[in-house]
Amino acid sequence: xKRKYWPLAAxxxxxxxxxxxxxxxxxxxxxxxxxxxxxxxxxxEGKVVEKEVVKEVQKVVTATPEPTAxxxxxxxxxxxWIDETRKATVDAFKKxxxxxxxxxxxxxxxxxxxxxxxxxxxxxxxxxxxVVFAEPDIVSRVADTSRDYPLDLNPWxxxxxxxxxFAPGSLEPCTFGGKLFCLRNDLxxxxxxxxxxxMDQFGYKVPSTWEDFEALGExxxxxxxxxxxxxxxxxxxxxxxFAAGRCPLGHVIEENTLYINTADERCLRVARMLDKLIAxxxxxxxxPFDPATAKVVNENKLxxxxxxxxxxxxxxxxxxxxxxxxxxxxxxxxxxxxxxKNEDKAYTGFGGGAAWTVSKHTKNPDxxxxxxxxxxxxxxxxxxxxxxxxxxxxxxxxxxxxVGNKLYAEDPYPVMETTxxxxxxxxxxxxxxxxxxxxxxxxxxxxxxxxxxxxxxxLQKELVNAxxxxxxxxxxxxx
Amino acid sequence: xxxxxxxxxxxxxxxxxxxxLGPHLFVLPYAVVLLIFGVAPALYxxxxxFARFVGGKPQFFQAGLRNYTIALxxxxxxxxxxxxxxxxxxxxxxxxxxxxxxxxLLNARPGRIALFFRTVFFVPSAFAGPAxxxxxxxxxxxxxxxxxxxxxxxxxxTSTDVYIDxxxxxxxxxxxFFAGAGSWVAIFYGALNAxxxxxxxxxxxxxCSSVQVAWFIKLPxxxxxxxxxxxxxxxxxxxxFAEPQLANVADWSPNQLAYSYAFxxxxxxxxxxxxxxxxxxxxVAATIIIRYTGFYQTDxxxx
Numbered sequence: 158x159k160r161k162y163w164p165l166a167a168x169x170x171x172x173x174x175x176x177x178x179x180x181x182x183x184x185x186x187x188x189x190x191x192x193x194x195x196x197x198x199x200x201x202e203g204k205v206v207e208k209e210v211v212k213e214v215q216k217v218v219t220a221t222p223e224p225t226a227x228x229x230x231x232x233x234x235x236x237x238w239i240d241e242t243r244k245a246t247v248d249a250f251k252k253x254x255x256x257x258x259x260x261x262x263x264x265x266x267x268x269x270x271x272x273x274x275x276x277x278x279x280x281x282x283x284x285x286x287x288v289v290f291a292e293p294d295i296v297s298r299v300a301d302t303s304r305d306y307p308l309d310l311n312p313w314x315x316x317x318x319x320x321x322x323f324a325p326g327s328l329e330p331c332t333f334g335g336k337l338f339c340l341r342n343d344l345x346x347x348x349x350x351x352x353x354x355x356m357d358q359f360g361y362k363v364p365s366t367w368e369d370f371e372a373l374g375e376x377x378x379x380x381x382x383x384x385x386x387x388x389x390x391x392x393x394x395x396x397x398x399f400a401a402g403r404c405p406l407g408h409v410i411e412e413n414t415l416y417i418n419t420a421d422e423r424c425l426r427v428a429r430m431l432d433k434l435i436a437x438x439x440x441x442x443x444x445p446f447d448p449a450t451a452k453v454v455n456e457n458k459l460x461x462x463x464x465x466x467x468x469x470x471x472x473x474x475x476x477x478x479x480x481x482x483x484x485x486x487x488x489x490x491x492x493x494x495x496x497x498k499n500e501d502k503a504y505t506g507f508g509g510g511a512a513w514t515v516s517k518h519t520k521n522p523d524x525x526x527x528x529x530x531x532x533x534x535x536x537x538x539x540x541x542x543x544x545x546x547x548x549x550x551x552x553x554x555x556x557x558x559x560v561g562n563k564l565y566a567e568d569p570y571p572v573m574e575t576t577x578x579x580x581x582x583x584x585x586x587x588x589x590x591x592x593x594x595x596x597x598x599x600x601x602x603x604x605x606x607x608x609x610x611x612x613x614x615x616l617q618k619e620l621v622n623a624x625x626x627x628x629x630x631x632x633x634x635x636x
Numbered sequence: 637x638x639x640x641x642x643x644x645x646x647x648x649x650x651x652x653x654x655x656x657l658g659p660h661l662f663v664l665p666y667a668v669v670l671l672i673f674g675v676a677p678a679l680y681x682x683x684x685x686f687a688r689f690v691g692g693k694p695q696f697f698q699a700g701l702r703n704y705t706i707a708l709x710x711x712x713x714x715x716x717x718x719x720x721x722x723x724x725x726x727x728x729x730x731x732x733x734x735x736x737x738x739x740x741l742l743n744a745r746p747g748r749i750a751l752f753f754r755t756v757f758f759v760p761s762a763f764a765g766p767a768x769x770x771x772x773x774x775x776x777x778x779x780x781x782x783x784x785x786x787x788x789x790x791x792x793x794t795s796t797d798v799y800i801d802x803x804x805x806x807x808x809x810x811x812x813f814f815a816g817a818g819s820w821v822a823i824f825y826g827a828l829n830a831x832x833x834x835x836x837x838x839x840x841x842x843x844c845s846s847v848q849v850a851w852f853i854k855l856p857x858x859x860x861x862x863x864x865x866x867x868x869x870x871x872x873x874x875x876x877f878a879e880p881q882l883a884n885v886a887d888w889s890p891n892q893l894a895y896s897y898a899f900x901x902x903x904x905x906x907x908x909x910x911x912x913x914x915x916x917x918x919x920v921a922a923t924i925i926i927r928y929t930g931f932y933q934t935d936x937x938x939x
Contacts, residue, residue: 273899280693303689303902390796442796448779449794589900593886604796622711627901 233520234260235287237528241265242543243290243342249538250531260524272298275306287519288528293330296339296514297586301628307338308517313526319534324577327547330586331512334412338514340533341547345465345509346576347397350473353490353566355384355460363461363492367401370495371430377460378437385453386461389431389603390444391596392508397463399595400506400584401494402427405635406595406620409585414630417620419613421635426497428609435603442603445472446480454481463494465508466545466573475564485564491572493579504581510547545573552577588627594619678915685908694904703905707897713910716890719804720874723889727809727873732865735817739824740850746829754825758818765815769882772811799883808879816872820865827858863929870925871918890914 237247244263251258268291278284285306291299299306314320320328320337324344331339351363359381364370370386377384387393399406404424408416418424434440443449445464453459459481462468475485482488496503513529515522532538539551546552556570598619602612617633624631688698707713738757742750760768774780777795778787792798798807831854839853855862877895880888887893890910898907926932 272902276899276902298900301902443794447795448777449796452779590886593884596884597886600796601801604800618711626706626710626897 228520229522230520231523232260233524234262235519235521235525235528237261237263238266238268238271238286238289238291239263240268240290243532245542246290246532246535246538249535250528253531253535253537257524260521261528268292268295271295272304275299275304279304285516285518287516287521287525288532289514289516290342290511290532291339291514292509292511293339293341293586294590296331296512297333298588299514300333300338301588306514306516306518307336308515308519308522308526309336309338310340310515310526310529311337313515313522314530319530322534322549323547324549324552324580326578326580326582327510329580329582330584331514333586339512340529341510341512342533343467343510343539343542343544344547344577344580345467345507346545346573346580347401347463347465347494347505347507348468348569348572348576349461349463349492349494350468351461351490351492352457352459352488354488355457356490359460361460363490364495365493367426367430367495367497371433373461374434374439375437378434378439381460382438384439384458384460385441386434386439387441387463388445388450389435389440389442389609390447391592391600392444393463394431394599394609395592395595396465396506396508398427398431399424400581401463401504402497403500403504403581403583405583406591406616407585407587407589407624408583410632410635413628414632415587415624416632416635417617417624418633418635419617419620424613425610428613432608432610435609442600451480455483465510466576467509467543469564469569470543473564475562482564485562487563487566489564489569490566491569493572493576503576503579504583505576505579506584507580510544512547545577547577587624588629589623591620594623678912681908681911684904685906685912687905689903689905699905703903703909706903707906707909707913710893710906712887712893713890716887716893717913720876720889723805723808723876724870724873726805727812728866728869730809731813731816731820731869731873732862734813735820735824735865736855736862738817738821739828740854742821742825743828743854744846744850754822757821760814761816761818763815765812766878766882768815769811769879772807772814773883776807776810799885801885804880804883804885804888807883808876811879812873812876816869823865824858824861827861828854831857859929860931860933863925863931866925866929867922867931870921874914874917 239247244265247261247263251261264286266286268289271289271291272295275285296307298304319340323341327341327344328337331337331341349363356363359377361373361376364373374386377386387397389398395406402423404427405416405418405421406424410416431440435442441450441453445462445468464472469489469491473479473481473489475482475489477483494503494505513532515525515529519525533546534548534551536551536554539546539548540554541558542551542555546555552574556568559565559568559570594616598616599609599612602615603609621631621633683696684694685703686699686701687694687696688702689695742754775783776787776798778784778792778798779794781787787798835857836849836853839849844852875891876889877891881892881895887896890913894907894910894914897903897910
């Protein structure tokens with residue numbers, strides 16, 4: 158082996174490794190502090206007013222400057238990032254405001270890439286979309302210090318009534334330190350879905366508390382083995398059961414400070430209940446979309462399911478090509494989810510439910526905000542839209558889409574409306590996905606036949622690590 | 637080239653220079669591309685690993701060793717290297733030995749059938765890796781798999797039974813093997829075909845069985861190719877990304893963790909630190925392999 162070839166080998170490996178290295182940003186910014194008298198643009202209820210103020214500003218020079226004079230242009234076009242389904246929203250807006258149609262440029266994107274793209278836009282100082290359709294979790298990630306993307310919508314809203322008409326608590330996941338960073342498009346409140354003919358046949362009552370739920374599970378295991386009352390995969394554990402239990406997987410106690418404690422009684426009660434029901438085989442450990450799960454449901458062995466409001470139309474379906482129910486014969490009942498006996502009421506989590514967020518870099522905030530408000534509230538669109546609207550007047554209109562659907566045992570709307578107000582304000586949008594960590598720890602334990610309770614300490618470790626890596630301060634006791 | 641070099645009119649000194657100029661010209665395009673896409677990004681990553689990030693923008697040499705301490709103190713860091721270490725223990729032997737056996741079998745009975753299977757083996761390599769990974773999910777799910785009876789016989793009832801972290805190294809090996817094996821079989825097949833017929837005939841006449849021919853003649857002759865495969869497969873496997881990412885196993889491999897740091901958290905510095913750690917491992921491994929296999933030995937350099 159000749160030594161002189163070593164550098165070549167080294168470079169070969171460098172090349173191979175470089176392929177896997179992430180793309181790099183390129184800019185040289187500076188942070189400066191200066192005292193300046195500026196004409197500041199203040200926005201009050203949608204009107205732009207100018208006034209002179211002395212300000213000490215600390216800023217990164219390459220970043221887009223604070224609005225010192227009116228930097229806005231009412232005729233600037235806006236770029237809207239949507240998915241295929243939300244194309245209808247854009248069309249509805251253009252139809253209602255034909256004079257503004259030319260200013261709206263929609264782009265179909267994978268919104269999972271949104272947070273990464275914002276970093277690149279920040280580096281190049283241009284390219285940000287003006288309005289984006291994304292889940293509050295994603296909005297939370299683009300609101301962190303390195304991205305600093307969303308515009309506080311509060312001062313831009315022309316009327317405060319808009320906010321009041323959103324379902325109570327539904328804007329909580331969009332609110333960060335008093336700033337309103339998004340408007341919810343739809344809600345995915347969790348409901349109790351049940352198979353009415355089976356429940357009647359077995360003579361069971363829909364449980365109103367989790368304690369009754371557990372007792373019912375044990376009764377089903379004994380008297381009707383093979384029937385199923387839920388799924389204990391990471392998705393359901395995270396978004397349904399831990400949420401309903403109010404388990405602090407990451408409760409925001411103040412801005413940027415989280416309370417994480419899986420040893421909390423509110424986590425243990427969920428873990429113990431589910432461990433019992435998994436052992437009794439009343440719970441499947443596969444997820445709602447797993448072929449193995451669908452098979453059980455297709456065999457009509459699903460007695461009851463805690464799941465999001467969109468499961469009715471999308472998963473149970475009642476059409477020949479639906480995942481769960483291939484026919485619509487009034488078999489699907491719906492009820493308000495159970496409450497824990499010692500809580501004042503039922504609290505639900507939510508599995509999904511996206512929102513509209515606006516860029517603070519937009520040249521035309523008037524139009525961008527107008528569009529976001531339209532997209533999240535317009536009955537023209539939501540009245541026939543696919544999911545339960547977060548905006549209450551639109552939800553009332555949306556009810557009509559349920560009429561005449563033979564899938565439901567009774568009109569599910571009143572239950573949906575009641576439950577929309579039960580979403581737990583403790584559930585905030587976090588900058589890291591707790592569901593992945595539940596999968597890594599709890600789901601792994603369950604797959605190996607261990608208990609959920611035994612995996613909670615490991616989950617605690619993972620949650621704290623992920624939160625700290627994201628720059629959160631973590632408290633592990635609520636004292 | 638050789639015609640020019642051996643031209644009787646060319647003086648001895650000039651001939652020497654031309655002799656060197658030729659190879660360097662050939663290497664030049666590669667060297668340029670390597671500098672732009674290999675060396676430069678690696679150096680940039682090195683600079684970034686010492687940079688602090690404000691508003692997603694780097695401030696070079698402001699962070700000291702902070703990015704390294706962030707990455708090293710993350711509990712996922714060592715875990716991810718342990719994961720990939722376990723994966724390498726399975727994937728390297730399976731990959732190299734599997735490919736060699738396939739190539740030797742094809743080469744033992746050359747002809748139309750060998751040609752057909754060489755093409756069959758190669759087909760999966762023509763598709764994008766992630767598409768194969770998605771296909772593997774169906775094949776490995778006991779409910780949808782065409783090998784359902786086999787999986788059930790192994791006690792695997794649902795996908796939950798399959799995707800247990802102890803199984804990940806094997807699962808990712810299976811997914812990766814079919815994506816890459818075909819092209820390596822083609823390379824080895826070519827290398828085996830290049831072995832001189834006289835040597836093989838001599839071996840057979842000396843009484844070698846076909847297994848002995850494979851073991852004593854063919855394998856040692858293609859050793860540099862095996863070393864080359866080891867280096868590339870090692871570097872590729874250390875960078876495991878698509879398989880765990882598509883299996884929705886978060887931050888399982890160092891590359892995933894680097895990706896998370898860059899694009900989820902927005903800390904390119906810690907991400908660069910992790911990338912460099914992967915490069916360091918690749919460098920050390922390549923050095924060892926090259927040193928002990930005589931990778932660059934040619935007839936000219938052999939002493």
